[in-house]
Amino acid sequence: MLKTLLCAVMLLQMQEQPTGTLVVIVPTKDGLIAAADSRSTFSGKYFDIAKKLNILSGLNTIFSITGRSDFFPSPPPGVDLEEWLTKTPKLYSGNLVVEQYLREHKLKSLNDAHLKKLAEHYVASLNDFFSNRPDAPYPYQGKELCLVIIGQYNPKSRQSLLATFLVSVTTQGTAEYYGLLIQTYKRNDEVKYRGFGETNYCNKQVLEGPGKKFLDKEFFDILQRAKRISQLGYSEGAFLASSIITAASKMAEIVPPPSGIGGNVQVILIDGKSKQGYRELKEGRDFRLTRVGN
Numbered sequence: 583m584l585k586t587l588l589c590a591v592m593l594l595q596m597q598e599q600p601t602g603t604l605v606v607i608v609p610t611k612d613g614l615i616a617a618a619d620s621r622s623t624f625s626g627k628y629f630d631i632a633k634k635l636n637i638l639s640g641l642n643t644i645f646s647i648t649g650r651s652d653f654f655p656s657p658p659p660g661v662d663l664e665e666w667l668t669k670t671p672k673l674y675s676g677n678l679v680v681e682q683y684l685r686e687h688k689l690k691s692l693n694d695a696h697l698k699k700l701a702e703h704y705v706a707s708l709n710d711f712f713s714n715r716p717d718a719p720y721p722y723q724g725k726e727l728c729l730v731i732i733g734q735y736n737p738k739s740r741q742s743l744l745a746t747f748l749v750s751v752t753t754q755g756t757a758e759y760y761g762l763l764i765q766t767y768k769r770n771d772e773v774k775y776r777g778f779g780e781t782n783y784c785n786k787q788v789l790e791g792p793g794k795k796f797l798d799k800e801f802f803d804i805l806q807r808a809k810r811i812s813q814l815g816y817s818e819g820a821f822l823a824s825s826i827i828t829a830a831s832k833m834a835e836i837v838p839p840p841s842g843i844g845g846n847v848q849v850i851l852i853d854g855k856s857k858q859g860y861r862e863l864k865e866g867r868d869f870r871l872t873r874v875g876n
Contacts, residue, residue, distance in 0.1 A: 613853030620845030630845025737854030
């Protein structure tokens with residue numbers, strides 16, 4: 583009963599969003615934790631090779647894009663798709679567009695005006711691409727295309743920030759943005775667990791469903807003990823985020839999600855203190871992940 587109540591408290595908070603990965607964001611007293619799986623889907627096949635967390639050293643910033651962010655040319659027949667994906671230049675990269683914009687404008691602390699200009703820039707670049715490749719938007723007409731997620735941490739104020747916006751494609755084949763949202767998290771705030779991508783699946787199949795068997799006792803102990811951000815350290819935040827994604831990956835082998843979840847889990851701490859302002863956390867070295875329910 584206690585596990586059910588704790589999981590109900592932890593249900594990943596989300597906004598309307600495209601699926602196509604699983605990203606979990608956890609503000610902690612030491613900085614902002616971001617975790618993501620590594621599974622990508624191409625031509626109906628899964629490849630566990632994706633690095634979905636983009637780190638901007640010097641800006642205390644991390645970002646990710648769920649849904650469709652990149653466009654590739656059609657692969658030649660008979661090619662090894664995994665090798666081809668790692669070597670083939672993209673026709674369009676949404677990740678590169680966001681990275682270049684944030685770096686060019688040195689945006690260490692996003693506000694509403696910054697986010698609006700970034701969203702405008704993003705859809706303008708997409709529409710330029712669509713104008714030269716009118717076939718590209720066709721499968722997404724009338725649908726959501728992607729969700730851009732940006733996390734930042736200010737080591738002076740010790741506050742975390744999370745900014746998001748959605749991109750859809752109209753029935754006429756043009757990109758537009760909506761749903762701009764910025765949230766800040768202070769040390770005395772309640773701990774919030776933000777999920778992006780396959781969060782409906784994760785909530786239903788893991789946190790509210792049979793996948794709870796893949797979460798160990800320490801997971802629930804931390805949920806019960808750390809109610810506020812000031813009570814949650816980075817190693818505990820990394821453990822929670824990685825545990826959720828790992829449990830969802832295991833559950834995906836039993837009940838397939840709408841899109842793939844799997845592969846290695848990448849975990850990043852944005853703290854503004856380390857040499858580059860971030861640390862890539864490793865299981866076993868920075869946090870422990872108990873294997874349960876195998």
